[in-house]
Amino acid sequence: MNEFELIARLRPRLPGNASVVVGAGDDCAVLASPGPGRQLLLKTDCVVEGVHFLPDTDPAKIGRKALARALSDVAANAGTPTAAVITLGLPDGFDPVRIEALYDGMADLARRHDVALVGGETTRSPGAFFVSVSLLGWVEEGKAVLRSGATVGDALFVTGELGGSILGHHLDFEPRLAEARWLAEHFDVHAMMDLSDGLAGDLPHLLAESGVPGAEIHRESLPIRRAALLRAREGDTATPAVAAALGDGEDFELLLCVAPRDAVPLLDGFKARFPDTRITCIGRLTANPGVFLREPRGLTPVTRGGYRHFAG
């Protein structure tokens, strides 16, 4: 099967939406502008076989994950996604049935968030199978929540649970789009990002972009994912549960900061609006430089041993 035959099989699977003027099949996709008073969001993200998924991973979950990662970034800016284009890098002798399943998994998630898939391209990739997603979205003008607005004293929150994502969450996670928009509409969220490299790896980026020297995380309040706890109990001493919650990657949860006075109203309001999603105050930002874990015996420095996509 060649590139054009594959594309002909994939095109009918691509969902549209009200923004699409011309979808897949022309040189570019043509899309309606998001309208007056709005700004655009643009993000690209890529998953590679052997790094982000395995040769035997269910292809529908590969497609789902590839799109969900980019949706999580639009959520981190409190935006609304509209349309995506996909690049497939295909090894020789690829199985078209697997590629169709990959697109079906991606299209399911796209439909649920009213995201149009408006084309892309396939290319031969002799050494690696990869899926790159580029996603367009929008926010009301000036309303993108950035990494750069945090200040000393802010309360630090995280949605969901952390650690052990590799046991399944990284393929099944729900991008926190509705939660992020609700938070930004109801509170003055100073800074927000999504957790892809682990709390210990990502929090320093938020601090650096905001010019805040440090943070203190309360060990006892860390929401540890059941998978991380089970692994620790099974004697995986290399990754005790707290270390997994700090260092494991691919949580795809929101990390956000608000003024301390907003902390309790935020917890109450969020629990009422999203009863099935946890949100936890895990600490605060400090003038004291560095990231520390507050434990019963005192403060322990948290090294930046976040999950790294590579060490070159």
Added chain:
Amino acid sequence: MNEFELIARLRPRLPGNASVVVGAGDDCAVLASPGPGRQLLLKTDCVVEGVHFLPDTDPAKIGRKALARALSDVAANAGTPTAAVITLGLPDGFDPVRIEALYDGMADLARRHDVALVGGETTRSPGAFFVSVSLLGWVEEGKAVLRSGATVGDALFVTGELGGSILGHHLDFEPRLAEARWLAEHFDVHAMMDLSDGLAGDLPHLLAESGVPGAEIHRESLPIRRAALLRAREGDTATPAVAAALGDGEDFELLLCVAPRDAVPLLDGFKARFPDTRITCIGRLTANPGVFLREPRGLTPVTRGGYRHFAG
């Protein structure tokens, strides 16, 4: 060098423009909307080592080509590019100096077309080095020139020259952005696309999207690139010059159709406005099905032996 250290070296190299609200460094780039009465263009395109460039290709030319291919697609819709995000797939042990050179080559071309580079991501890619570019642009509402507007009887034009791109043109070509916008502003261009898979491979797409049965190409008017002629003279009988002009890929020239009455004014106007760029009427669209080459001895069918990115 890890991902974050590499990104810190690359960020200062990224050009901005008036559309950038928040560039590289946050979860998404934030961009100004193109303004009232305009629509968005979105395109993604990828180059892979061993397919689109070689291990010893000058990295500045790899970066340049990766962006130029996407710019060529925006040109094909008669659009104006604004901002791009880049995904780098890096094998283990990559050379950061080569990656910086790649970005410098891309940034040079971006600056010349006032395109902002607003971030992207790097990922480990054990088996393949690749560069994926996603490009945003705009057109006046309803003014995107598509592949689908051609009709029987249209005159068929091509910019520049065809064939032999592999000898250098594929790394050095100029995306025809100014030419495409000028053509669309001054003439009723029925359909347009850029040539990436060779005239014989791409013309059938334009015909199919337009619902036009066929086309006749005049062999004597084909503008053959000097590289293709030289190769043919050197006895490369596998690719005689006309076959190269029809079948070689990566010309990145514009293929366009106008009503026959516009043909002469278009030639005259274009030559006056772009004296250094060829434009040639190479034939016409027909009710007779299939693509044919008109030669002194009659009509020869043109097979769809265009350059294929892969045969799976």
